[in-house]
Amino acid sequence: MTSTSNLLRSVPHLLWKILERDREFDLILCDVMMPDLSGIDLHRWLGENHPEVAKQLVFITGGAFTPTAREYLGEVDNCSLKKPFDFGRFMEVVDNALRLSRR
Secondary structure, eight states, X not given: OOOHHHHHXXXXXXXXXXXXXXXXXXXXXXXXOOXXXXXXXHHHHHHHHOHHHHTTEEEEEOSOOOHHHHXXXXXXXXXXXXXXXXXXXXXXXXXXXXXXXXX
């Protein structure tokens, strides 16, 4: 698990500035596996710092992720979308995620 202080250094400066200015997102699409910060680490950071924004995150995955990541995705209420996906599946997940985030 990455500490919050390490995450703060990892979160791109632009994202931090955006979140400080505006947290009114309908949805955030985020890949689970990214080079500098995993989608799971980002979700954890958002949960600690901006829980209202964390609810709007949809995880996108190519399916090749760790058992820890699989377990985490099973524990959170956020929707996930497995690549490759077609437009119909994309819209289904988006509609469901929007419905869940507004609870």
